[in-house]
Amino acid sequence: MTAEWPLTREHPRGPFVPRTGTAQEAPDGDERADTGTVQDPVAAVRAHLRSVQTALESLGGQSLRVAAWGEDLAQRLQAGHRLLAAGNGGSAAEAQHLTAELLGRFQDERAPFSAISLHADTSAVTAIANDYGFEELYARQVRAHGRPGDVLMLLSTSGKSPNLLRAAEVASRTGITTWALTGRSPNPLSLNCDETIAIDGPAPHVQECHLIALHAMCRAFDSEIRRLGRAGVRA
Template sequence: MTTEWSLSEMELPTLRPLAGGTRGSGPMPGSVDAYPPATARPDSLDAVREHLECVLPALTSLQSQAYHLAAWGEELARRMLGGHRLLAAGNGGSAAEAQHLTAELVGRFDAERVPFSAISLHADTSAVTAIANDYGYEEVFARQVRAHGRSGDVLVLLSTSGRSPYLLRAAEVAARLNVTTWALTGRTPNPLASICDEAVAIEAVSANAQEGHLIGLHAMCRAFDAEVARRSHTATSEGIRQP
């Protein structure tokens, strides 16, 4: 027997009415005035302003490495058009950034184009938990690199600290398989930036470095898409069929 549970409106918590009047009066929803800011303590406001000010060093650091990001985008396009794949890994928030990157490649970033093979190594929960249980968590990414990585593939590793032993182990395995490793890290020096083939290190505090990683990945995707479009146009002009 299945029991169905439901909440009546009377059982739901009552929300504090918005300032500015009753429903149906005042500004339209979506306007700035429709949702006036709540009262903020001075220390909370200071914390927010400090965080936002720390975004600027991350952006400055990224701008100084724009050439690097453009080169990554172009090289990734050349390899993926040649049949290679991208693997990506990170822990916590960096795992989300890694999955964001693979989604842009398997789906699309801006313009319509063919899909490309990209795998987030943390996203297969059955594989992650099985490997961690049988081999220890240190092998959770490394073993997947051994399974999926082929010579000429690219492994992108994200870590604000650059000290994750699980990512370092994955980079070591990738090197033996001739899989190119690119790191996105926070401040240097750090072990991950040193062990990988190339690195973009964002000189900012941890949270802002992680925000910078997403901006950097988007910038790389723009270069990637531009190179894919350029090569597709050239191939079409020369009568060469693209994958």
């Protein structure tokens, strides 16, 4: 176990003291990334934590859809369908976070369910990107893995990623339901998916709220799985 640095021990470069008051702190509610003034680290953190509230409120207004996605996904996966998930960069990490929750468990013990992160197989990713181009990265995998009744979840803060748009296009021709988690809507991805949860805010807050949305959806998923079990429903 890694020991934390004791607060009473002097660091070789001297004790750390936050530089509060050495630079101007942005006023409450100011979400601008660059105001032309220099913020000290503490002020920057406080401004970030304050400004995330707007994005959270945007997500809160879509709680019924989050719950509906969890319920629908539970019924599909319990019936033998699967979830495919994709994103780029941080959104790829969140897609993989979701599939891990379904393959393992979110909180309470339950059966594993079929969920595939389409970026996680590095050999497939590099082969497809090399031979067919990055734009085809996810579309080709959707054609390989997807079946009618499956769900493809696409995560993007901008909603403009060409490889996600191609994946949505292929899925729509295959009978796969498409869900998008994006930033401000309308955007190209939200317009090309069956349903969208769009977060209003700057990209960092959008991504933070995407993870909250996924965790909330997992709670709804687990709740529906328990209900189906009590009703005697089996895959």
